[in-house]
Amino acid sequence: MVLPVWAPLAVLAAGAFAVYLVARWVSRRNGLLAGLTIAIHALGLLCTAQLVRQMGNGGPALWAPDGAGHAMLASEPGGLLVALVAQSLGMLVSIYSGRYLALDHRYEDYYPLLLGLSGGVLGMVLASDLFVLYIFAGLTGVVSYTLVAFRRQTSTAVEAGYKYAIMGGMATTLMLAGVGYWLRAGGSLDMLAGARAAGSWGAVGVALVLGGVGLKAALVPAHTWLPDAHSRAPSSISAMLSGILVPAHVYVFIKTGLLLGWERSLLGGLLIAAALLGMSLGNLMALVQTYGKRMLAYSTIAQVGYILLAFGIGLLYGRAEALAGAFFLLAAHAALKALAFLAKGVCHFYCDATRLEELDGLYYRLPFTGACFSIALLGLAGFPPLAVFAGKWLALVGMSVSEPLVTGLVLLFLANSLLSVAYYAPPIYRLFKTGHERAHVAVSRWMLAPLALLLGIALALGVYPGPLMRLAERAAAAMLGWGG
């Protein structure tokens, strides 16, 4: 049987509804609801994996409900890769929430929203219709604003959510306006059909759509909402936002730009500029942070900058290897950033550590969590044999172009990587500082399990990058195929 492209989406959407109903009328036990959410994510993951397996050598499998070939969703390798990462993270975060949410209690809001977030990302990256893309971007936005402001008793969380909502609202409005201009200029909503809008109104339309997506991909200087949102959200949600939501928008930015007719070199140049701003600003700002999660949030801007750089060079010079490296880096960053946020969340949950100096000696109270946090930071800094090292290596191999410009860019990339060590290393020292309270704290298995799993994934991707790299290579080839 051939699985339709909408199958994983349907699983997540129906699942979100089901979890809500169970929470309202059957039971409000956290463990049960977390278990359900895990199961739904697992089912969605299986469906997505099946879609990957079904991918033939020809074009993408399409879902065209009108019967006339106007596709709403397309299962193409890049989108599936992002979708796999999103649902894996969603599943791990659900496990984590099985204990983490005990302080908040509002399970009937949280779990459906979490499923909505995974589902929104899934729909966004698989959409091949411009309006469907807009719908899913809007849905993802609404869900994520709500989740950022989930702790509504804290004013900072509400403020961050509000700020995010204003910025996100602007972004979706821009997108909608862009869709309008695009249609008015005679463009087709079916992005894969290749019917492109003519004239300057069409160009304005594309620019507005890309502006909207770029705002939500936190491309510097439109990043100002990110540090607030990612540091004020519950840690489990921060892991989702930093790990996959922002990179997914980067992917959508590139996909939409190429499919709506932007030149590959133009888009590549733009991405490189955004990368330079992003990695430099992210690293410099991360250096001066005093709150752990805010530091991790700025580190996301920097790491997304690396991903953008590899994508940009790949597009500018038409190098599939660099694009594949960028896809790999995206997945690698997701694993390690999620590990860092979740470990940080444990420190907060059990020991109330939010500022960096409150991490002092925490390893002795939370040995496994402290070790995971240290390894995550080292991994993000690019130490072998973890995933980001493999990603950086593959990206560097891919970015090997004999051009003075690229050599300069690679040197800036290296300088930024070095700069990042200066903020990834000191918290590790803090964790292992002696002379603080040493009483062990028993951490719930709900929270330890996802840490262990993420650690395993980060290690496996670093040591054995082959399988993911094969998918990344297909995604890269597909992406080059879109370019004009």
Add this chain to the structure above:
Amino acid sequence: MVNAWIWLALLIPVATAAGLALLRGPWARRAGWLALAALALGLGALGAAALLIPDAETQELWHLDRLALPFILNTGVVSLAAFVYALGDLRQAPRSALAYAAMLLYAASMLASVIVADALLFLLAWEMTVLSSSALLLGWGKGQDRPRITLKYFLYSQAGSLLIMAALARLAQLAGSTRLDALAALGTSLSPAAAYGLAGALLLGFMIKLGVWPVHGWLPDAHTAAPMPVSIMLAGANLGLAAYGILRMALPLFPEAAAPLQLTLLLVALGSQVYGAALCFATDDLKRVLAYSSVSQMGYVLFGLATLSARGITGGLTHLVCHGVYKSLLFIGVGLLGHTFGHQQAGRLHGVGRLLPGIALAMAVGAVGLTGWPPSGGFYGEWMILAGGLATPYHWLGYLEIIAPLMTTAYVAYYLIHLGAGQPEEAPQQARLPAAMRLSLYALAGLALLAGLFPSPLVQWATGAAAMAGGGL
């Protein structure tokens, strides 16, 4: 067969390290002995693979070739000495079992970085040396300043590693393989601009680890703050691995047109020699004196390599191995003085030679070795470096190579006379020194004498390695 031995050589130390980290109770007090035994077993397995099996040279993941041999020897001897010394030195330290575990990892990753034949495995081993030594520096070092010093060391090391990684990635892309021999074989086919840039990146990356002026900033602080066994391994073995990297990866990329690079390297090497030697007069802390002397001595090694001639490289390698012995010996001597008097300030150690004649004599053996006067082993290396330098197109620089040995003689004489002559001012705080610490000192002194009197095996190994590294020159 060979693979099995090499796996054993690396797995025994790593597994023991993992075990030591978990060790509790009375066995934890024997952690030092367990670590020493694991290191000895690992080195034994490596030696068995290298010596007993005739065709052990190149395997899929490893190479135990002539180029690796001097470095294995150097790392092995220095690490053994450091471990024996640590039996006495780290015994009282807090969480000593963990420290021994980190030392084992450090030694194993240094050995691994010499014998792995794949660029990614090399980077893994290389980063593990940085991580384990940083952990030791941070966790068991001296002084309030050590978080800052560790971060400095870490950042310098990372700067080097990133340059090396980027260059290797570019080469891997060109060669379509990550095997080091495939990368090295690219040398002749690279365009001059690419070879120039890549060799420059690799050289700069490794020179940071080599600790030569002007990228030596991490070295004096790290050597001073590190616990003594780690200073020994850092100065005696780890710096030398950078020379290995240059010989294995950077030199094969030199096309004949890269003459400007040679001049820069020779000048940097000379600058390092003179700068390091001059700074030896400027500090009172004996450990710091030794650290600056490393900056100077690594300048000799770099000068030898930069001559790009078989003789110069042989000299550099001979000097490197000898320096490993001398420097470990001197560090151990300073450590024993520190144990006895509670400090290592030269100004307050006037005339201690009368109180501790054995230690002073052993240190004199090492110190004379640094100067390169015959019949010390240092003589052969420095002589060949000088000869190599005179044979380069820049032979006028070869004459300048005489300055640093004279300065070295001056500072060695100054400190030897200062410590050896006159009336002691302070009484020892601690009369008895652990036997293990003294044993490591005298064993190294014996080795140092041997290297001076019977240098031919050492020179032969170095010649073999130089022939291999210089094959493409």
